[in-house]
Amino acid sequence: MELAQVRLLVSDFAAAYRFYAEVLGLKPQSGASEGPYEKFSPHAGSAGIALQDRAMMAAILGELGDTATGHRSLVVLRVDDLDGYCEQIVARGAVLVHGPAPMTERMRAAHLKDPEGNLVELQEWLLLRT
Numbered sequence: 001m002e003l004a005q006v007r008l009l010v011s012d013f014a015a016a017y018r019f020y021a022e023v024l025g026l027k028p029q030s031g032a033s034e035g036p037y038e039k040f041s042p043h044a045g046s047a048g049i050a051l052q053d054r055a056m057m058a059a060i061l062g063e064l065g066d067t068a069t070g071h072r073s074l075v076v077l078r079v080d081d082l083d084g085y086c087e088q089i090v091a092r093g094a095v096l097v098h099g100p101a102p103m104t105e106r107m108r109a110a111h112l113k114d115p116e117g118n119l120v121e122l123q124e125w126l127l128l129r130t
Contacts, residue, residue: 007049008050018115024120027042027043038051082122083100103123105126
């Protein structure tokens with residue numbers, strides 16, 4: 001078994017697409033900026049994040065037609081230079097809701113929300129200090 005992707009259900013596909021492609025700088029697989037589906041990949045690693053139009057899935061699973069409320073997911077991305085990356089994405093329109101700040105003795109983190117309200121955590125792993 002292999003994890004193929006984490007897929008987020010979104011109501012405003014175009015806004016979510018712009019956030020993951022233009023603000024966070026992830027690489028879209030096909031360029032389908034209007035949906036109903038697109039997978040994004042970071043520059044390193046094999047994990048991916050995908051967007052799926054909520055209305056399309058609601059046609060299959062009726063309960064998904066309800067308006068989503070609250071925090072439904074937490075997407076975690078690891079970066080090498082948290083401060084530098086945060087400066088870049090804020091310049092591109094991101095709004096940080098927390099950090100960058102220490103989260104544990106081995107990790108610093110910053111948090112923001114995508115246009116659908118999903119939380120995104122940016123992590124910088126620190127060397128273990130002895």
